[in-house]
Amino acid sequence: MTRRAAVIGAGLAGLACARVLRRAGLYVEVFEQDRIIGGRMATTRLGLESFDHGSQYLTARSTQFKTYITELTSSGYAARWKPRSSTGEEGGGQMMPWYVGTPGMSSIVRPLAESVRIHAGHKVHTIVRSEKGWDVWMDDETSIGPFAAIAIAVPAPQAQLLLGRLDSLADPLSRVRMSPCWALMVKLEERTLPDQDVFSDMSEVVRWIARNSTKPGRNSRGECVLVHASPAWSRETEEADPEVVAEELWAEVSHVLALPPVRPSRMVAHLWRHGLVDSSLGESYLYSSEHRVGVAGDWCLGRLAEHAFDSGTSLGRAIVASLV
CATH class of the missing domain: 3.50.50.60 (FAD/NAD(P)-binding domain)
Structure with missing residues (x-):
């Protein structure tokens, strides 16, 4: 048996x-x-759009994970992501190749x-x-x-x-010590972010901003933006209303990126209660x-x-x- x-x-x-x-x-x-x-x-859908609201990309160091990534890419489940840096260079600043799931993580x-x-x-x-x-x-x-x-x-x-x-x-x-992480999914009808695909450690509130729609295999109109809040801010607001969190995070993103006044067509916040490992x-x-x-x-x-x-x-x- x-x-x-x-x-x-x-x-x-x-x-x-x-x-x-x-x-x-x-x-x-x-x-x-x-x-x-x-x-x-x-990967979560908001209407017709999809967002990778958890892990943003993968890197591979160990032999067994490199082998698995190779399996994924050869079978169409993953692809290399080369987001534009502040210099406009694709994949600029990557110490190791970044991979993402296709059509979603x-x-x-x-x-x-x-x-x-x-x-x-x-x-x-x-x-x-x-x-x-x-x-x-x-x-x-x-x-x-x-x-x-x-x-x-x-x-x-x-x-x-x-x-x-x-x-x-x-x-x-x-x-083991773990921290929460707020994720914000934003749908914009027009391209609004500066001509750069990822931004990291922008303020004490915002840890990560990505133009999700630039990842391989994503088809979207306008712009899909994914934001991760910092661990400290996420801890402070862990029990807050998600709608309030969404408004505050988007206001911070608009401020640090100096965006023109624009109202997202969709905006949803999600809390990863044990999102990050501290120890x-x-x-x-x-x-x-x-x-x-x-x-x-x-x-x-x-x-x-x-x-x-x-x-x-x-x-x-x-x-x-x-x-x-």
Whole structure:
């Protein structure tokens, strides 16, 4: 009988882990509280326009992530992005090549989700061990199981709650620090921004501004702008009304870029409550071969998408090794 494994979290780390497990012959079920998969590899539609409101681009340093990026580009799921710098040069100032998903960042995780069962829109409340393995209990008091092993790939604070009394796994997560990040999606009917595609660290409020519509595979009329607020400002306004946040962020963008008076046709703010990693775990993953439960995420190694992929892949290998 094929062994079953559960992965909680359908972001890049969770799905990278799921692929390793599936390739090892396990039957894999992935649980995701959101309606769509990808985590911060996110693409959201506002009317006819799409916005990458989470991760803005990818870079690759490790051999295994470089290999995956090559797979994505060769199959049309990703492409090189060369935004214009202040000098007008395409790709100017890039220390490493930037890659984006096509036609949106959510395409980055699509190949990882093949051949695994995904329970989208299901928030996991707790995991319970029985004689036959682990059962996963949802908020609606339904359960699925038993599973031979469980991988938890959600932000560290949420992972701690799910781990409960598994102190050997839960306690180290206390040293992880994460910050919120407000994202603002803006649709303009005409090109309004200066002749530059990305702006970074513009003020104490604004950390990132990008002309989203310049990414490969995007088709839009007018201009689609994506803004990320600074961690400090996002913390101060974490509980604020999103509509108020949207107005304040756009006013700041208009000020720092000296834009002409213009009213966006659409404007929506979204809060990533655990959007940035301030202090990482310092280990690729944590796994208990005794309990057959492990944790993974970008926060294990740093704050990059590559860290999430490498962490999830490493946890998947550890789980497979423990089940042999």
